[in-house]
Amino acid sequence: MSNDLANAVDRSAFFVGGDWVPPAGTERVDVLEAATGTAFGSAALAGPADVDAAVAAAGDALHGPWGATTGAERATVMRRLAAALKTRAKDTAALVSRENGMPRSLSIGANGFSPPLMLDYYAGLAEGLDADDVRSGMLARVRVRRGPVGVVAAVTPWNYPQALAAMKIAPALAAGCTVVLKAAPETALDAYVWADAALEAGLPPGVLNIVPGGREAGAHLVAHPGVDKVAFTGSTAAGRAIGEVCGRLLRPVTLELGGKSAALLAEDADLDAFLTALPEVSLANNGQTCHACTRILAPRGRYDEIVDAITDTVRSLPVGDPLDKQTRIGPLVSAAQRDRVLGLVTAGRDAGGRVTTGGAVPAGQERGWFVEPTVFAGVDNDSAIAREEVFGPVLCVLPYDDTDDAVRIANDSEYGLGGTVWTTDLDRGQAIADRIRSGTVGINHYALDVLGPFGGVKASGLGRELGPEGLAPYVDLKSVYLTPESR
Template sequence: MTAYQHHLIDGIWTAAQSAEITRIHDSASGTELGQVAHGTREEIHLAVRAAKNAFASWSTLPVSTRADYVRGIANQLEEQVEQLAQGVAAEVGMPLKLSRRIQVQMPILAWRATADLAVECLADVALGHSTLNHVPVGIVGAITPWNYPLHQITAKVAAALVAGCTVVLKPSELAPCTARALGEAAVAAGLPKGVLNIVMGDATTGQALVDHPDVALLSFTGSTAVGRRIAASAGQALKRVSLELGGKSACLATADAPAESVVRQVVGSCFLNSGQSCNSLTRLLVPIELYDTYRALLADAVTRLTLGDPLDSATRMGPLVSAAHRDRVRAMIVEGESQGLDLIAGGSQAQLPANGYFIAPTIFGRVPPRSTLAQQEVFGPVLSVITYETEQQAIDIANGTAYGLAAAVWAGTTDHALTLARQLRAGQVDVNGAPYNPAAPFGGFGDSGLGREGGKYGIEEFVEIRAIQMPVSSARETA
């Protein structure tokens, strides 16, 4: 059992002041894995003060030097790939093979990619007789979730560091192993003291970070409800925010779409990480006349999603992160069953492994577009199949939630799919099974949040633009 009882403050692992803890459990067995100490308001203050003291020197380093430190952190993390993959598999429930690639190796690549982009992205820009500088926004408060712990930390911290900001990170108390490893990697890479501070803890710890007057920007990934509260608090203090929130992403399949390919993508997306992904395709929109075809294909596809221990190589879908989260997802499934929806697979009575926080991959058919299952984020392995009669009706249904994080379109031709994709209000839209592009901006419309992460757009979230006007004669001489 691991005790996470230290915070990284000003380059030193400091013993926690509070006796308050969160117990974390193995998602497949329910056995206790460790305990996470809750950071206090005073510890948040100490971390912010360290970040403030480090900002002047860090922000004035050459961008290339900051990028080299970020590469050094990636190198240190790479030495821990297997240990981290097993830790995330146990904490979150993603099967080990996927955890190794998605939860660990991809974030390490993102650390390096962010470093490689930094110099070009942050270079001065000439605009007539003006020079545009990218100025670090200041101290960043980063609050990250448990579902993709290292990935979400990377999207915020790597970009903020190359931009010249200093950071106080409050990672999820349910998945702490990657945050601890990151702190150790930063120290081993020689990152200057105070540039990255990590305070473990719960929502109270996070609120102390939100409230701190010296934090210039709050970067949060999590629920829309919490994001609203953070935005309201930040608004009072005129702090900048970057919010990556919930989703209810739709996959729109036209009458001439290849049904087998559609089902392959939707099942892979909806049930990845046991449905614990904000951008999961959780609504499948199909022509009403093809409902029976899609029903049969989906029912067959789900039979290959073997539930089990994430460390077992035969497992294709693992458990959920906690008992509380499992119970919340199960309650939404029970509500769908009570409405008499067509249960294509899974459900609350499906056979499950004896221990752990498992939910069977569940598919409901003929789901009304305005129902709870079609409107609210489940954040579990639940797919809603919705029928439509015309493509315009399908577009209206796809855009008919408060969210706008991701979407997908399948049609017989790319041009047809692209025409439909341009009408969807979502931050990312996949056309005919297009692969993930880590350099593309990630973020959403509406209740899915504010701002973007990833690539140069993610770095730009952490800078202010300063325009320096030169005398016209001087500008001409410079040119």
């Protein structure tokens, strides 16, 4: 680890108004290494007074020089910020892996290089916001003005902390908004990489403010009168609570929530291709991924074959230190998360499910928060293990009778975030994908792309991030009606 991050594992101040500001209170959190359970750093946790200071700084910046910038000027700053993050990418990836157990092979892309990529992409869109849009109507000429929606509360979880922060920060800055980032306590340390990069890039004071904190800080931020928009990623339960607050306040909100996605293997599916992709599609980040395809739908005539093949593949995945390049399954983020996952596995067994591999703490890996990658067979879609979001390395293989039955099972979920269809007939795959009620579906693979809007339906959330659609929630529209002769 570089000296920059080695010296950053103890964070005693918040990044507010472009400077390091001591906390108003004394609450701190020890950040524990997921692979060992031992503390390797600590950070101050924000209280209401710290949130107030961050929101005030963001408001001052919004109404100061930043609020008067052109899209082209913001794009220049954003590209400097992207460059500063890119120089830290590998170290950032390692830091996140220590915090939440994500295998470094995944973290390098998700937490290292995707944030600068998103900043560069939205910098390009920011330049397009400068164009004047004048429309000739029936009664008047209409000038449509695009401005920032205001101060953004970005509330992010611990599972993909850098990428999920970038999905909010990048479009917000492009639109001319200012941001208060409330990071999760479990990944409080890596949040400050944004602060270090902002200082290096010369981001104007108050444009980005960093205040890690717990639920109290998050609730105070979401309801703060100085906030104009909320962008949240996290659990469906928390999203419902935030949605209620924002609804009462008539405050715009984007909610990216939970999932229980299905991988639908058609009769003609290339099983080897699915097995090759399974670790990324169904077990990414040790299962701590909202869009993971943890329900695998297999045609009844191939059910035993598919269960056996998935079992062999999952059993072969190397489990271990997330910093080891060979590791495919690392530890979970915390003891509480490990115990929750093991509790759901026990409940699945007690309900009659058959565990074909896994289901326990790996032998010799009692330190840290490891859970063996686990496969359930012999369960139906009504069982709790097939309906609840486990957020761990646990898969269910469910049989279906025909395509209509498979689509029915895929849609029989309170969630609708991700999904995949596996077939050698791409036209058939597209037709099936169109019938799945979900915000995103992959055909013979699954990969988020910055160009494509990402988000869910039903209990998986409201709104979209990424793509040009991800910029729209941060842009305020004003129609100026001109007389026909106005210039």
